[in-house]
Amino acid sequence: MSLFGKPKAFGLDLSDNALYLMEVKGESASSVTSAAHFELPKGLVEDGKVLDQEQLVDYLRNAVAESQPLAPSSNNVVLGLPESQTYIGHFRISKEISKKELLDEVYAEAGDNMPIDLENAAWDYEILATTEDAHEILFAAASAEVVEDYEHAMNLAGLDLKVLEPEALALSRSLIKPSDLEADQGVAILDIGARTSNLQFLDKMGLQLSLSVRVAGNDFTAAIAKHLKIKVDQAEIAKRSKGFGDAKIAATLNTIMLPLVNEFVEARNFYEAKVIRKVTDVILVGGSSAMPGIDQELQNLLRIPVSLGVPPFSFTDLQSHQIAAVSGLAMRGRILSSGINFIA
């Protein structure tokens, strides 16, 4: 048993296409005590919302039952909520305000600034830093209905949802050690999935800016199918096997990359002006990061070093980008405490 005793919960990464479960007992690559992976059929979860409660419960039960090498040591779950269902904001709140009043002040600020009705939301906040005159607040919210649906599905599967946190926080926990960052250094994590690309900028203080762009892997495939006049499944194969290695496909892919690169540059400029730090590295994850040559192409377009994200753990033949998010969720499962949590 490790110094910290048994893990308090396992991590669960649930996307529209797949489910990953992982429990870890420590911080080394071989710390995985329990893990499972299932592809999900269409229509079960869509855009981060549970559509088929009953079938999802079956998958959850199977994931727990088939976990390897051991069964999870508890029924407690740390779940990630996709970027598309999460609202994240930052405020500065005067240090003059007492601890007791801080909560009310955060609520008032969020009410004024966040594009979600807080009456019908689950929300939480964290103090990222305290400067001479202000608290830097990281605020996150999600629809109460979406949160309840996940809680309900977990309960039906005999699980206990202890933590529900924005996926962005799990990814950064898994991919970046804040202690490795210089005081004036910013890093971007770019997660290019199937439907959305999620971008976050962070530094020693934590998550500073996150946004979602509706351009991702599905658009790459659709563009290849259209320009090469081939079927979508053939285009998917060409994308995965050739990617930027084929000049004709690369030209097509670049038409899709362009809006993504523009969004990146705009967000980067905003972030750098706001925090007076320079973004020195881009860490690439998500299924589309496996496309041949995408890292080099992005590096050329952004003129910042781009590397593929590597989580601290490995499991069987699963690739780094597949387990990046669940690794961060499993890490939180070791201690549970501190951090944004949508579960009251």
Ligand SMILES: Nc1ncnc2c1ncn2[C@@H]1O[C@H](COP(=O)(O)OP(=O)(O)OP(=O)(O)O)[C@@H](O)[C@H]1O
């Ligand atoms: N080897 C590969 N080469 C290119 N693209 C790939 C490869 N493997 C997976 N993909 C693409 O990755 C995408 C799926 O990525 P991921 O699993 O990160 O998505 P997701 O998290 O379920 O989706 P989203 O975040 O958009 O909701 C698909 O578009 C798929 O075509």
Ligand SMILES: [Mg+2]
């Ligand atoms: Mg994703």
